[in-house]
Amino acid sequence: MRKTLLLVASALLMALVTAQAGCGGGDGGTGSVCPTTAPPTYDAFAKPFFDTYCVSCHSSARTGAQRGGAPVGRDYDTLAGVRTDLDAIDAESAAGPDATNTSMPPGIPQPSADDRKKLGEFLACEKAK
Numbered sequence: 539m540r541k542t543l544l545l546v547a548s549a550l551l552m553a554l555v556t557a558q559a560g561c562g563g564g565d566g567g568t569g570s571v572c573p574t575t576a577p578p579t580y581d582a583f584a585k586p587f588f589d590t591y592c593v594s595c596h597s598s599a600r601t602g603a604q605r606g607g608a609p610v611g612r613d614y615d616t617l618a619g620v621r622t623d624l625d626a627i628d629a630e631s632a633a634g635p636d637a638t639n640t641s642m643p644p645g646i647p648q649p650s651a652d653d654r655k656k657l658g659e660f661l662a663c664e665k666a667k
């Protein structure tokens with residue numbers, strides 16, 4: 539009986555830890571889907587989004603301390619650069635049915651909840667290409 543209780547307790551604890559790890563920590567895919575009507579485009583949505591919130595650190599034009607610690611080679615100043623990192627961007631910055639990820643950008647300005655959702659959709663459209 540004691541042993542059963544202990545097992546149940548540790549199972550509950552594991553479930554709790556797993557749930558927390560996937561919650562807003564920036565490590566889960568958002569499960570976003572590319573909308574069939576009016577999907578967000580690079581020119582109208584994504585480029586201004588990355589320019590506003592990301593390229594002050596993540597840019598091929600920035601080196602050394604100018605990168606604010608952003609890993610070298612993870613640059614979002616071009617669509618090609620964004621395309622090399624679709625899953626990681628989703629897991630850091632986007633929002634969707636499975637997760638709301640707010641690890642990036644680390645400071646201000648912060649994108650709106652709606653823009654994070656649109657970002658997830660844009661990334662899903664790129665993945666589907």
Ligand code: HEC
Binds near residue numbers: 605
């Ligand atoms: C002020 C500088 C700064 C800005 C602005 C910034 N980042 Fe970052 N980014 C970092 C730093 C520092 C790291 C490395 C440490 C970390 O992963 O937290 C990083 C890491 C990342 C990673 C790699 C995470 C991994 O380990 O796989 C991704 C993806 C990322 N950023 C996406 C973005 C996106 C998308 C934006 C804009 C919405 C953004 N970042 C804005 C500084 C920045």
